[in-house]
Amino acid sequence: xxxxxQTPRYLxxxxxQQVTLSCSPISGHRSVSWYQQTPGQGLQFLFEYFSETQRxxxxxxxRFSGRQFSNSRSEMNVSTLELGDSALYLCASSNxxxxxxxxxxxxxxxxxx
Amino acid sequence: AQSVAQPEDQVxxxxxxxxxxxxxxxxSGNPYLFWYVQYPNRGLQFLLKYITGDNLxxxxxxxxxxxxxxxxxxHLKKQSALVSDSALYFCAVRAYGNNRLxxxxxxxxxxxx
Numbered sequence: 381x382x383x384x385x386q387t388p389r390y391l392x393x394x395x396x397q398q399v400t401l402s403c404s405p406i407s408g409h410r411s412v413s414w415y416q417q418t419p420g421q422g423l424q425f426l427f428e429y430f431s432e433t434q435r436x437x438x439x440x441x442x443r444f445s446g447r448q449f450s451n452s453r454s455e456m457n458v459s460t461l462e463l464g465d466s467a468l469y470l471c472a473s474s475n476x477x478x479x480x481x482x483x484x485x486x487x488x489x490x491x492x493x
Numbered sequence: 494a495q496s497v498a499q500p501e502d503q504v505x506x507x508x509x510x511x512x513x514x515x516x517x518x519x520x521s522g523n524p525y526l527f528w529y530v531q532y533p534n535r536g537l538q539f540l541l542k543y544i545t546g547d548n549l550x551x552x553x554x555x556x557x558x559x560x561x562x563x564x565x566x567x568h569l570k571k572q573s574a575l576v577s578d579s580a581l582y583f584c585a586v587r588a589y590g591n592n593r594l595x596x597x598x599x600x601x602x603x604x605x606x
Contacts (some may be wrong), residue, residue, distance in 0.1 A: 438599075
């Protein structure tokens, strides 16, 4: 079974721009979560989508948003990029029948200059 | 709110010696506990989980973890460390009915040949 895939793997953007990251979950998984990883703050939960509905949201500003499509693929968008948004963005998928563990993709490394 | 503490920044161990990575948690209700490992420039790889049942949980690559409810701990162990075990290890917790993972800051494990 193919794992979680994320595109693009690397991205360089300028302050003020916006960016869209994509995540394809493991086949059959309906829950997709997004996390931000930085050296200073560690791993922080952004949001979770299940069956196209946002089910949980972390403590991030409204510039961070996401959505999920009917095939469970998910995108997250960051508008008006700031230097502090530079991070590794990780997507994870899970299936209630898999025992609740989340499987992570390789991440998208976003650099904001 | 759920939280995880991983008290040590780095764990150094000689190859062949036992390895322990410590984790304590805080969560309302019964905990769902996980260990993940991250290699450089990679996403998180699932090692093992505790949901219910036996306090000693066995996972991938010879790792196991012991759940201790009274001490709210979930320490990761391996009997004989390998150089290839050198990586960043994360403990995570979530509450029942909530897919939002709270991670510890991570422990860098260095296995010395």
